[in-house]
Amino acid sequence: MRSVDDAKIINFVVRGDERGSLIAVESMKDIPFDIKRIFYIFGSDKEVIRGKHANEKSEFILINVSGTSKVKVIDATGNKKIFLLDKPNKALYLPTLLWKEMYDFSPDSVLLVITNTLYDSNEYIRDYDSFIKKELNK
Numbered sequence: 001m002r003s004v005d006d007a008k009i010i011n012f013v014v015r016g017d018e019r020g021s022l023i024a025v026e027s028m029k030d031i032p033f034d035i036k037r038i039f040y041i042f043g044s045d046k047e048v049i050r051g052k053h054a055n056e057k058s059e060f061i062l063i064n065v066s067g068t069s070k071v072k073v074i075d076a077t078g079n080k081k082i083f084l085l086d087k088p089n090k091a092l093y094l095p096t097l098l099w100k101e102m103y104d105f106s107p108d109s110v111l112l113v114i115t116n117t118l119y120d121s122n123e124y125i126r127d128y129d130s131f132i133k134k135e136l137n138k
């Protein structure tokens, strides 16, 4: 079964010079999947909790390219981990079938998300109890 220990921080190489910094993210090289979609979350207040779902097919890379946020990850046995995303070169890799909540957004937070799927609302598990049941009954 999926474990919170399968969620990993990946530190990207920063290609900096006197002109500034650049980070490149390539499929199957810097991250462990082929990129199909990106989206970014911004303008969320500090009190807001986003996510609150698990995905059957999508794997994710989350990067605060600006500002900071936190991600709480929960597996079906109830183990939890909290990750602080606070640098543009610090990415969180989330495999499928982990419950996630994004929160504590700074006013300048831009949370970039990269994934291996096109958007399909049917692969989202948005009910926590259904997620637990589904995983435990495997």
Ligand code: TYD
Residues within 6 Å of the ligand: 037, 039, 041, 050, 051, 052, 119
């Ligand atoms: P939602 O999944 O609720 O965001 P979060 O990941 O923060 O929980 O998505 C918000 C809205 O945007 C919802 O109406 C679905 C839509 N959406 C897309 O159309 N495409 C996408 O790739 C994503 C992630 C969301």
